Amino acid sequence: MPASSSTPETLTDIDVAIIGAGPSGCIAASLLHQQGKRVIVIEKLHFPRFSIGESLLPCCMQWLEEANMLDAVNQAGFQFKNGAAFRYKEQYTDFDFSDKFTPGPGATFQVERADFDKLLADTAAEQGVDIRYGETVTTVDLIGKPRLTVTDANGEAYLIEAEYLLDASGFGRVLPKLLELEKPSTLANRSAIFTHIQDNIGKKEVDDRPFDRNKILISVHPQNRDIWYWLIPLSPDRCSLGVVGEPHLMGNSDLDLEVILMDMVNQEPGLKTLLADAEILRECAELKGYSANVSTLATDKFALLGNAGEFLDPVFSSGVTIAMQSASMATKCVVRQLNGEKIDWQSEYAKPLMRGVDTFRTYVEAWYDGRFQDVIFYDAPDNKIKQMVCSILAGYAWDEANPLVAESEKRLNLIVELCR
Known part of the structure; x- marks a missing residue:
């Protein structure tokens, strides 16, 4: 008998269904497509759409190259980035990403994510990836083959039956919510207030030092080192501006976000x-309680990528790096499983991914308790140690040849003792 007209359509010729068309989703889709796998990407929003996470790390460039997206990014005219600068009171230090311990790219870009994410998605689509915008995953069934219920842009429901699921939904965290995988982060509850500005910095200087537009500037609050600011150049006259801290440290919560941000x-x-002459270009936004964790990163039916699995903190711009790294690692396992191999997802994906995430976690926690700030602002750094630190700041948190990665907590504490 023919199916009832009320029976949702079911797509069954899919190897991998990917939730989310951000950087991790598009890179995963591209890598899988290159391997001849049938991929569909479900994206809730329409691109371009605003997102934060605008300061890429050099480590990202190798994943863009792997996905055959690097040429498109290089030609897009994004703001060049060659390092990171830190300022606390009159102390200033910077890191040149070309002078690092780990081999690999030593420069990258600072990007408006609306443009960057759309570029990656468009490039994946040009490669042949099927991306469906304005569609929402409403249920997931893992009995038998993974099955998703999707509501399309017209409000009509259909089903996707795939061999495997990848959740690249970022802060949407679709599978963690539907499968009740969420658990509290070990990090403190912090908030970020941010906007884009016409900075009008011109030739202004601070401490006789001109503003370096090729670096992200991280500034520390002079009275409370738990509060910090980002200033990310996006073009010759535009910046992303944000402040991060625990909510009770951010002033009167009843005030307008713009008032709070500019007061801070x-x-x-x-x-x-x-920023004396800066003009705010877009409505200020707030991201609350952004740190997140999960009880399970992957099984033989699904894997969580990037922020869908765990998000630490924006302080070292690690989010997009972790997203791209997870996409590269997960897709290699997916391809092997689809080709008939038995994959131990805990030992072959979750643990290797978390080694780098936990390295970032060491330095995020040490930033807020002051240990890493003491290292960053130490006025007579050993060049070899500074190169090791620079590698982590450049995103190479999986390079276990770096002692500050292989034994992050132990080695960090030794350096802190020397600095203090």
Whole structure:
């Protein structure tokens, strides 16, 4: 008998269904497509759409190259980035990503994510990937083959039956919510307030030092080192601006976000000078309680990529790097499983991925308790140690040849003792 007209259509010729068309989803889709796998990407929003996470790390460049997307990114005209600068009171230090311990790219870009994410998605689509925008995953069934219920842009439901699922939904965290995988983060509850500005910095200087537009600037609050600011150049006259701290440290929560943000900016003398003539270009936004964790990263039916699995903190711009790294690692396992191999997802994906995530976690926690800030701002650094630190700041958190990766907590504490 023919199916009832009320029976949802079922797509059954899919190897891998990917939830989310951000960087991890598009890179995963591209890598799988290159291997001849049938992929479909379900994206809730329409691109371009605003997102934070605008300061890429050099490590990202190798994953873009692996996905055959690097040429498109290089030609897009994004703001060049060659390092990171840190300022606390009158102390200033910077890191040149070309002078690092780990081999690999030493420069990258700072990007408006609306444009960057659309570029990656368009490039994946040009390669032949099927991306469906304005569609929402509403249920997941893991009995038998993984099955998703999807509501399309017209409000009509259909089903996808795939051999495997990848969740690249970022802060949407689709599978963790539907499968009740979420668990509290070990990190403190912090908030970020942010916007884009016409910075009008021109030739302004702080401490006789011009603003370096080729680096992200991380500034620390002069009275409370738990509060920090990002200033990310996106073009010759535009920046992303944000402040991060625990909510009770961010002033009167009843005030308008723009008022709170600019009041916090004016509490840091260097930023106050640089941004004296700045104009806000977009409505300020707030991200609360962003740190997240899960009980399970992967099984033989699904894997979580990037922020869908765990998000630490924006302080070292690790989010997109972890997203791309997870996409590369997971797709290699998926291809092998689809080709008939038995994959131990815990030992072959979750643990290797978490080694780098836990390295970032060491330095995020040490940033907020002051240990890593003491290392960053130490006025007579050993060049070899600075190169090792620079590798981590450049995203090479999986390079276990680096002692600050292989034994991150132990080695960090030894350096902290020397600095103090």
